[in-house]
Amino acid sequence: MDATAWNRLRYTVWAPIYDLIARFGRYRRRSIGLLSLHPGEKVLIVGAGTGADLPYIPEGVSVLATDLTPAMLARAPVRPGMETRVMDGQKLDLPDAEFDAVILHLILAVIPDPVACLREASRVLKPGGRIAVFDKFLPDGSRPSLPRRMLNGVTGVLFSDINRRMGDILKASGAPLRVERNEPAMFGGMFRIILLTKG
Numbered sequence: 001m002d003a004t005a006w007n008r009l010r011y012t013v014w015a016p017i018y019d020l021i022a023r024f025g026r027y028r029r030r031s032i033g034l035l036s037l038h039p040g041e042k043v044l045i046v047g048a049g050t051g052a053d054l055p056y057i058p059e060g061v062s063v064l065a066t067d068l069t070p071a072m073l074a075r076a077p078v079r080p081g082m083e084t085r086v087m088d089g090q091k092l093d094l095p096d097a098e099f100d101a102v103i104l105h106l107i108l109a110v111i112p113d114p115v116a117c118l119r120e121a122s123r124v125l126k127p128g129g130r131i132a133v134f135d136k137f138l139p140d141g142s143r144p145s146l147p148r149r150m151l152n153g154v155t156g157v158l159f160s161d162i163n164r165r166m167g168d169i170l171k172a173s174g175a176p177l178r179v180e181r182n183e184p185a186m187f188g189g190m191f192r193i194i195l196l197t198k199g
Contacts, residue, residue, distance in 0.1 A: 003112035004068065004088065012071040018050050024134070025052070027185045027193060028105060031134040032056040034181060034195045041100040046089040046121060047107030051076030064099075066092070090116040097126045105134040108169060109160040115172045122175035125198045131177065133194040134185060136160070140167035166194060 032053060037043060039060025045053055048065035049072045057063060059080075066087040067073045073084045087093055090113050102121040108114040121131055138144060144152065144163040152163050170177060181195040 004090070007110065007112065008069050012069055018072065018075075022049070022106060023052055024106075024186075025055075027134055027191065028053050029056045030185070031105065031132045031193045031195075032103065034193070035101045035103075035130050035132050037061050037101060042098065043101045043103060044092075044094070044099045044121075044124060045103045045105075046092070046117065047105070047110065048073065048076060048084070048103075049106075053103055053105055054079055054082070064094075090120065092120045092124055094124045096123055098124050100126055100129050102129070102131045104131060106160070107135070108133065108166070109135045109137070109162065109164055114164060114169045118169055118177075119173040119175050122173065122177055122198055127199050129198045130180075131196040131198070133166070133196065134191065135166075136162055136164075136187075136191050137166045138163055139189075140165050162190075166192065170196075 037058050039058065042062045043057060045063065045065045048067045051065060054063070054077055061081065063082040065073065065076055065082060065084045066089065068086065068088055070086050073086060076084055089107060089111050102125055104117070104121060108117060111117045125131065148163065152161060177196040177198055179194060180197050181193070183193050185191040185193045
């Protein structure tokens, strides 16, 4: 079974209890707030899951919520101006420069190819558009400790990789993205909130 199929399978299993372990409302609100969304703008959520980001998106903003796993999207609440589509974040079936903002919450540490995911997010973003990232990362330039590498052997199978570095992903993507904010969110800064702009 390839990594993408495994992701679909494991998150189908997690779907019924996902909201019990991954709400993180305070941090989702902060991250989305940095986008400064306005009515009439179009937002793409990659890896939308059960729709935990939706309560923090202002009214009047058009939302396309995508996820690899139908069982996750089936639990997303319905709201005006929203569409859901099953889609692989590594190969978005969407036109270039379509969205004003992209939300990447808890996806870059999960998706098999985070570089492709970020590159695709940039591709579908309009010039001057914004990307909000909330996820777990190693500090750039650091190496994971032996205990962390051992723990990643478990988390990488069940949940997500805990040893990815945002700087490496951004550089390898080659995307014209600039880091505007990079701030600690939780667990001593292991989780980060990052704002990127295209241009």
